[in-house]
Amino acid sequence: MPMRTECKNFESRSYPNGDTVRKCNIGLAPDAPWRCPENCSGYERRLIDAAWTHGTLIVPPTPPEPKSLDxxxxxxxxxxxxxxxxxxxxxxxxxxxxxxxxxxxxxxxxxxxxxxxx
Missing domain, CATH: 1.20.5 (Single alpha-helices involved in coiled-coils or other helix-helix interfaces)
Incomplete structure (x- = not known):
């Protein structure tokens, strides 16, 4: 399963040099930034409307998966x-x-x- 960007534990951070970090904040995605575990115990859907102003979440495309993931x-x-x-x-x-x-x-x-x- 690809990384779940809608999970509240997913974080993506971009740096001025163009590098991007995509990770699970609780460390349950050993194949990050490419995959989340199929039935992840830490998955929680991110709150969509909590009465505050949201910025845009623009996540750069995921890099291609290396063959060593399998x-x-x-x-x-x-x-x-x-x-x-x-x-x-x-x-x-x-x-x-x-x-x-x-x-x-x-x-x-x-x-x-x-x-x-x-």
Whole structure:
């Protein structure tokens, strides 16, 4: 089944360089941007009229399907990529926390100017 653009969990975002991301926000479409699962448990029809002004949803055409969707290798590549990102997540978090902690111990210009006199 092609991606369901009417699902509230479908998102399409275009960037100034012409790239477009088409995805399932809850991660239930392993073959995105080409296909949604046949009986997706996360499918919910998007509200059409909720008393607010809607912009136009112009979704660029879906890129052609690679042949590897049928044999499952596209999903395997995406799973491997997700595994790589998940494996470095804790390291990246530790680096960010260390940078924030170091920044808190360095007085900024405003802290130096407005520090309380003792």
């Amino acid at each position: 044999d499952g290798s596209a999903a395997a590549v995406l799973d491997a990529a997700e595994g790589i990102l998940n494996s470095i997540g804790a390291d990246v978090r530790a680096e960010v926390d260390a940078e924030r902690a170091a920044a808190q111990h360095r007085p900024g210009i405003f802290r130096r100017l407005f520090r309380k006199k003792r």
